[in-house]
Amino acid sequence: xxxxxxxxxxxxxxxxxxxxxxxxxxxxxxxxxxxxxxxxxxxxxxxxxxxxxxxxxxxxxxxxxxxxxxxxxxxxxxxxxxxxxxxxxxxxxx
Numbered sequence: 001x002x003x004x005x006x007x008x009x010x011x012x013x014x015x016x017x018x019x020x021x022x023x024x025x026x027x028x029x030x031x032x033x034x035x036x037x038x039x040x041x042x043x044x045x046x047x048x049x050x051x052x053x054x055x056x057x058x059x060x061x062x063x064x065x066x067x068x069x070x071x072x073x074x075x076x077x078x079x080x081x082x083x084x085x086x087x088x089x090x091x092x093x094x
Contacts, residue, residue, distance in 0.1 A: 001065055008044060009062040015040040 001009075019036050020028075034056075045055040 001062060005058070005062050008048075008058070009066060011044065012037060012040055012059055 016033075016037055019040075020033060023033070025033065041052060041055050041059065044050075045052050048055070050058075
């Protein structure tokens with residue numbers, strides 16, 4: 001992920017945290033969540049001379065990449081817990 005893409009993602013996520021607050025993403029439809037993000041996405045799209053559709057696709061790609069990276073870091077940090085030789089049950093992670 002480029003530095004510019006990291007800044008875009010951070011900016012949208014920061015806006016989302018302040019706008020969406022403590023909503024439960026499992027209960028609020030994605031369409032409603034995206035509608036709340038529309039102002040910042042329009043602003044960034046205009047700055048970058050991109051269509052909203054292109055920015056949305058970029059955002060979804062970047063968010064997926066960030067999620068996969070965070071998942072990998074978590075799995076790597078838990079690997080040490082399974083390396084113990086105490087004969088106990090291994091920690092299972094899905």
